[in-house]
Amino acid sequence: MTASADIKAGDRLVHKVFPPITRHTLALYCGASGDHNPIHVDIDCAKSAGFPDVFAHGMLVMAYLGQALTDAVPPSRLRNFSTRFVAITQLGAKLTCEGIVTELFSEHGERRAKLALVTRDDRGEIKLEGSAVVAL
Structure with a gap:
């Protein structure tokens, strides 16, 4: 994470690109999560x-975002993390996760930043x- 004194609104604190989602990824997530839908x-x-193929679990996509967030900000500094599912993530999708200081x-007694993810x-x-809200 950038030095907290340097952080300002508009800064991108989170940025991570994940490899394409494969059938193997989905099978592994089923086993790890217990979600065998x-x-x-x-x-x-x-x-x-009515779908053309299988698609990613919403919680897998959320886990990717959580990983991107905690790669950028130590988990001990995380104060809040919430998400809203917007669209189905298709097989083969290459996901990019970002977080901007708003x-x-x-x-x-803490200096904090709110992030739009x-x-x-x-x-x-x-x-x-x-x-997310993170302590700086």
């Missing part, structure tokens, strides 16, 4: 529900939006 790993199930303030695919489509 077949729509995420079984193409026949996805097609019967506000600087003091609370409980977003996850986009390689076509620029927003998949997840959120916010």
Whole structure:
């Protein structure tokens, strides 16, 4: 993280690009999370529900954003993290997670920053939006 005295509104504190989501990634996430909804790993199930193929778990996309956030800001400085799912993330999507400082303030004797978070695919489509508050 940039020295806290240098941080100002508009600064990008979070930026991480993840490799494309594969079927293998989805299968591993099913096992790790316990979310075995077949729509995420079984193409026949996805097609019967009207989708062209399987797609990523929303919580997998949120986990990517959380990882990008904690790569940029130590977890001990995280005060709040929330997200809103915007769109389905298709198989093969290459996700980019970013966080921009929107506000600087003091609370409980700490200098803090509010971040606007977003996850986009390689076509620029927003998949997840959120916010975080971090102690500087």
